[in-house]
Amino acid sequence: MLAGTAWAQAPGVSELEQSGLKPPTVLSQGYAGSSTDMLVSKLLGQSVFSTPDSDDTAIGTIADMVVTPGLGVAAVVIDIRDFAGVEDKRVAVDFGQLEWAATSDGSYRWVLAATADTLRAAPAFTWAGDAPKTPQANGSPDQPAEFSAPASLDTVTPEELHGMGVYGLDDQLIGTIGAVLPFPDGGVDAVIVDVGGFLGLGAKPVAVGYDDPQFSTDIFGNRYLFLNTTREQLEAQPPYDPNTYAGERDLQRMVVTP
Template sequence: MIRSLFLSLTITTMLTAPSFAQGGLDVPPPADGFGTQAPSSPLSNEPMSELERAGLRPPLQVQSGYTYSTEDRRVTEILGQPVYTSVEETGENIGSINEIIVTPDASIAAVVVEIGGFLGIGARNIAIEYRNLQYQVAHDGSWRWVYPTTAEQLQDAPEFVWTETLAEPGQSRETDGPVPIDETAMPDAPAVETANPNDDGSIAADQLRGATLYSTNNQVVGMISDVLVSDVGTVQDVIVDVGGFLGIGTRSVAVPYGQLRLELDANGNSFMVVDATREAIEALPEYQPQ
């Protein structure tokens, strides 16, 4: 199975909650590719807002609510889905999607597909560029994920392995760099990628699912239960369960992914922060999947 930077989709690990110091979160500089440093105080007599003092963006997008698109897909609808070699009846099931790699600019770089083996024994993971994966109508009228390839090409594809571990506060991340691919071995199909998408600060999409979301004033906003992906391969929003008690009376709202930041606490544990207050998020209209 994958040694994921944060979470695996087949062996889901919840994010560790942030440690609290006296007076609030002890937040170190943000991880590469996510978040920003707090800016210097402006040369103005106007008092700084809470967001400005924290170095965050005004939550204008958050307050605008969510606009549903019929092309949107939830990550939970993609995970575990089989991938076929074609839409024809002869199309072979090559494996299932167990990870989605998201870049810092909210684009989906790749999906990780588990192939081979029997009951998980002898199985291994390969990364396929998301742009080479197609969602098409099959011969029987159902929809399926398609990656045009052959069993022989998959046999030669290098295994996907996360090479990066979460850096300690104040330290930089280290990676082994891309793994070269022999494209001559696969002339008739898109190259199976193993360029280790996390080299550029990318994260596993399932790092978000199950994570506790915090506000700019260190309040717990809710739990992220799902991620919305557009038809062009970008992460649009996350679905956050807010309100209620022990799951009773909770409701779901959609929060733009661009308003989230991945941070580290003093112990190196990762957590998510939204550039808004808890009240602003709870006031959003309820998310209604179509």
């Protein structure tokens, strides 16, 4: 994901293999780090700038990282402080938007190519775990989640599709399911795959036909939808528009064959 820096992985290893969908080999074979690998513990607290060469463009510091089981690093949390009139807050950034860039003196720094207006419009990052927990009706504390045995593919409900990760060719994560379009008489017509976006804004919704869905389950029990396409092909599709979809279904609905 990260431009210019490998995220603790051996060359050529796909995101899917990291998710546990294929037998891991690091435990049995060990891990040989490269010169561009970096530990998360070393990232926390590092400064982030909007340009490579000016100290006046310091946006803030890396405050935290969000890791999703099976997906790897989902976001980097940046603590914005005293930047171009932007209110002090924390924002979540796609890890791939951070660049480990060289400065004019040969040193390196983290660069996020974002304007003050973009950061000002970005929603503040909040973590659900920071909110006070509401006791359950029976007064017992929340119990840890337990994964049940995978259901058969024909029992996946529309509710389970929401938020599901979508993988494409080369086993790369290409988006997430943001909505489900049902047929009037039942069943699923298409899923809306949110692809791209920046700082939680601007993701492009693409309608993908739900004709022959292909799923898999990782070692954590998380399920994923697989599409025989690439991120670039999704981004080239006309965006889904709920106001015109009924009349432009053939144009807006992407058909992907297994």
